Amino acid sequence: MLTRLSIRNVVLIEALDLDFSGGLGVLTGETGAGKSILLDALGLVLGNRADGSLIRAGAEKASVTATFEFAHMPPAVAELLEDSGIELEPGEAVILRRNLASDGRNKATVNDQPVGVALLRQLGDLLVELHGQHDDRGLVNPRGHRKLLDRFAEIDSAALERNWAHWHEARARLDEARHEVDQIREDQDMLLAHLTELTEIAPQAGEEARLAEARAAMQKGERLTEDLDELRALWDGSDSPLAILRSAARRLDRIAPEHELLAEALAGLDRAIIEAGEAEDKLSHAAQALIHDPEELDQAETRLFELRALARKHRCEVDQLPEKMREMRTALDAIEGGEAQLDALEAAEREAGDAFRVLAAKVHEARISGAKKLDKMVAQELAPLKLDSAKFLTAIEKLPEERWGAHGMDGVEFMISTNPGADFAPLTKIASGGELSRFILALKVALAEQGGAVTMIFDEIDRGVGGAVASAIGERLGRLADGGQVLVVTHSPQVAARGGAHYVIAKSSEGTVTRTSVARLEAAQRQEEIARMLSGTATTDEARAQAEKLMEGV
Template sequence: MLTHLAIRNIVLIEALDLEFRRGLGVLTGETGAGKSILLDALGLVLGNRADSGLVRAGEPKASVTATFEFANLPPAIAEALDDADIEIEPGEPLIVRRQLKADGGSKAFVNDQPVGVALLREFANALVELHGQHDDRGLVNPRGHRTLLDRYAGADSAAVSKAWRTWQDARARLEAAEAEIEQARADQDLLLAHLAELTALEPQAGEEARLDATRADMRKGERLAGDLEDLRQVWDGSDSPLAAMRVAARKLDRIGEEHPLLAEALASLDRAVIEAGEAEAKLQAAAEALVHDPAALDAAESRLFDLRALARKHDCQVDDLPETMRSMRAKLDAIEAGDAEIDALEEAAKEAAVAYRNAAEKLHADRLAAAERLDAAVAHELVPLKLDAARFRTQVELLDEDRWGAHGMDAVEFLIATNPGADFAPLGKIASGGELSRFILALKVALAEQGGAATVIFDEIDRGVGGAVASAIGERLARLASDGQLLAVTHSPQVAARGGTHYLIAKSSEGTVTRTSVGLLDAEGRQEEIARMLSGAEVTPEARAQADRLLEGV
């Protein structure tokens, strides 16, 4: 609930700190004293549009800070804070602050962490529920009627939402598979042609590098053929240098023992023969590797050209062609197996559709039953609120299948008829301001056990009524506030007398400076304010006595 509100430099409010309690709090004051300023200030921390005109004249900026405390943080707020990476320890208050500059622009903070205004709007409805003369949100907005009815019914709308997601996922998988197979069938002839072309060539992984190296070697062989032939002739034959060295080595071997130097010469010559033999072998191997075969070179170049052409055709690397072949075969296999897969997916989608329909039909029945109970409960509240000629109806309308969703198959809207014989119409379209507020109060009483915002505010719900009707309004406001927090801006002494706390809004002027202040009244102050509300400008003893009777009557 709202425990503290600090306002700085908002219109006529220079500095204001208010403490709030549980139960029913009433705010009273003369017309024009500034009650709307309080609501505008609170609206800022709830994410309303930042209007620089709210900044007090002559001040560079304004701010509003609202503190809320909860036994358990409402799920909607907890989820929003978690998404924004803002941590609040159990028992820690939620402090929302909004700064507004006179030259435009604003900043928002939650527990001193900067946030976007969108976050404030996201959990505003869980913090404060405001019902005013021209309010188009809350109970007036039909977008929330279905949720309110489901809460009242205690219906398992989550099961319908889960069944809807399951059905939609199954449909999406079926549609994706059908589209894939349809596309594959359309491409089947082309796939077969491409696969035949690839199969005929039968590309191998790493083949491009090997062909490129072979082609390069053969081109080198063509260029080096003359030099290699000259070298071959140098080493071949009985009169080659290597043959002469071998002859010398044999002769030296016979006389090597005759002198140590001859033995050393033989060892050196043997090493030279071995090195020369190795060189001869390597030259032979190089000649074989660099052999120039025009037909083989042409074949290598032709295959390399074909492989690269296919790679360009399929927009891939040459080494990826084997994988491209496998992918094409898999697509062709999928076409053959596609019918069985489609049958299985169709069956899954049908089962999901049946499960959703069953859950949605049960929810529909629960809503119809709850609508009757809610209509009776609201009708019971209308007579004391001087709306005995009016009728209330919860309309539960089956939607066409193309409008079904996670919410089920119904549209729900609260309708009223204010006069006998009149047609039912949306809640916010045919009721006057006072009637609308009383309808909302009747609904709130009927829905009292279904929860809602932490703080509920009624702005001049008693406008245009008095006497017994005002007393009935006050009694119902007090009942609603018995286990929560409700604030009522009122001009009715009967409503004001019901308040557990009473705040007086007053405006004062000093020269050209005008200020609005708000004070918490004690028992004597409450008597005087209620007496003023009863008598007008001059408070009479009779008015004070009547005020005492009102206060004693509650």
């Protein structure tokens, strides 16, 4: 709940520090004393639009700080803070601060951590309901009506959310599979053409290296053919060097015994013949090895050209072409497999959708039943609040399927008709702020605290009423405040008499300087203020006695 509000330099407020407690707190004061300034300051720290006119004349900046403390922090508040990266110790207060400078700059913090104004507004929606002339939050906002009805009717919306999530996931998987199959089908003709081309070529791993090596060897043989032919001519025939050596060796062999040197010469000649013979053999073998078929060379070069052209086409290495073929076959196989998978996914999506529709239909019926009960309970509260000509309706609309969601198939909005025969319209269409506040009060009482913010503030909910109606308003505010916190700006002594804490707002002037102040009243001061509210002008003893009676009757 709101435990402290500190305001600096906001319009007529120079410096103000207010401490609040639980239960019902009332704020009173003469007309024009500055109650709206207090609410404007609170709205600023709750994320309302910053306006430079809020800065007190002569000041450079304004600031508002609101402190909230909880016995148990509401889960929604704790979750929002955690999601925003703001860590709090157990039992630590939540402190919202808004600074506004005269040059237009404004700064927002939560527990001294800089945040965007949007987060202040989100927290403000969870922490405070401010109902008044220009109410656009809390129960007035139709975005929360469905959740309030579900809580009132004790509907298990969590089961509906789970079913929706299951259906949504099944639909997402189906959409993804359909997209993949459609994409493959678009490429099918191209894949088939490419695979046919690769199949005809039938590339093999390592084939490029083998072909390149064979082609290089054949090209080398082609270059050496002429030289080898010339060498072969030198070694062949009766007048070849080797034949001459052999002839010389035969002649020398006949005379070698005649002299020692001739024998040695013969031995050297024999060695030369042996070496020359070996050279002849190697030349012969080399010539045999380098023999190439021009047609075979042409085939190798053609094959290499085709393989490398395909590799460039598919933007890969030649050795990766077999893998490309496998990928293409897999992609083509996926068409048949994908279509089979589609059948299974479509069945799963239908099953999940049917399950959601069945549960959503049950929730729809439960909402209709709950809406009737809520409408009846609100109707019982309207007459005592001088709204006996008004009617309340919880409108439930079956939405088209494209607008379904985790909430089900329904749109829910609280509607009213303020005059007999008038059409029902949203709460936001009510012109009178006091009338709107009384509707909200009736709805809050009927909902029996189902949802809503931690602190509720009603601005002049008793406007234009008095007597028994004011007493009825006060009694209901007291019921709402039991175990919680309600603050009400009031002109009604009947409402003020029920306050557990009473604050009076006053305006004073010193020369050309006007200031607004707020003070918490003690028991005797409360009686005097309520007496003033009763008498209207000079406070009389009769008014004091009536004030005492009102306070005793609470």
